[in-house]
Amino acid sequence: MPVLDRIAFESAWKGRGTGGKALLGFGLLGAAAFGPAPLTAPLVLATTLALALFSARLPARLYLRLLAIPLGFLLTSLPVFLLSVGWDHGPTVTLNETGWRQALPPTLRSLAAVAALLLLTLTTPVSRLLVLGHRLGLPTTVTDLALLTHRLLFVIADMAVTGARSQAFRLGYRGWRRSLRSVSLLAAGLLGRSLDRSRRLETGLAARGFRGELPILVQIPATTPGEWTTAVAIPLALLLLAWSVP
Known part of the structure; x- marks a missing residue:
């Protein structure tokens, strides 16, 4: 059995409905990608980590290691925002003081979106x-x-x-x-x-x-009304919270 499927079958969400988990995962991803800045991405990231580690009970070390892989790629793009190259008096490289403000929002959005996809992948075969x-x-x-x-x-x-x-x-x-x-x-x-x-x-x-x-003979668990409600309510609540904060 592939390691991802084994982790999914061992998670606390193995009996949850597949449709509800998919709706929750893509709902969190959509909120992270299109929600208002700057609060939506941190809220989605924190909520996804809490769901993965405390509700689904995924192995913390494995989840964080998988999340660190895209984080490494994201960090390699930071010099583009943080450094400025000038040619007025020869080639010079200076630190852009406002670069981190430009780099932080897309980095957090990308990381939150990947965290949401990992939550779905590691809990659903x-x-x-x-x-x-x-x-x-x-x-x-x-x-x-x-x-x-x-x-x-x-x-x-x-x-x-x-x-x-x-x-x-x-x-x-x-x-x-x-x-x-x-x-x-x-x-x-x-x-x-x-x-x-x-x-x-x-x-x-x-x-x-x-x-x-x-x-393929695969029986997927049915999603209960409570799971559908949770899958819709969590991303919507995060968006409303982000919009309500000025």
Whole structure:
């Protein structure tokens, strides 16, 4: 079982309705992206963290580590706002005192939106999300491709971890030259093995009489009226609170 699905099945929200969780997740994302600045994004981020850690009871270290990955990409864009380059008396680099005011709002919005998506991803198995999407009208081809791609990505990730561990045991990452060679060999090996796995998957589907649709028996929990109300009320309350503060 993929690690994300395992975490979702172990969370305290595993029995909640998929539709309610999707509405809550995308509601928080929409509030973070389009709510009034500057309060909406911090409110959404704080609320999402509270829901993830205290209500859904997700592993705090894992959730924060996953959230730190996009935060690292966001921090790399800060020099664009904080530094000014001048050419009047030769090339000069100065600190823009108002740059942080320009950088902080989009950074918080992006981080809050990612936190909302992580809340949905870590509490809802992908198979249930795809079944929900199919019921909402997504084409069967799209949901089937998404399911196969999701499965293949985790298979390739497992192969990459196994190969890197094997190279490390043989001191394949001792020194930058040997490390570069090991990484290139690992990438080349993964390319060949992933193509081979894809061909085997295609052959297996053809042998089972694949006709363009993968029937999947997945029962998604029904969303209760209370869960629908909560999914609507939380993002709406955050927006009203942000609008009410001058």
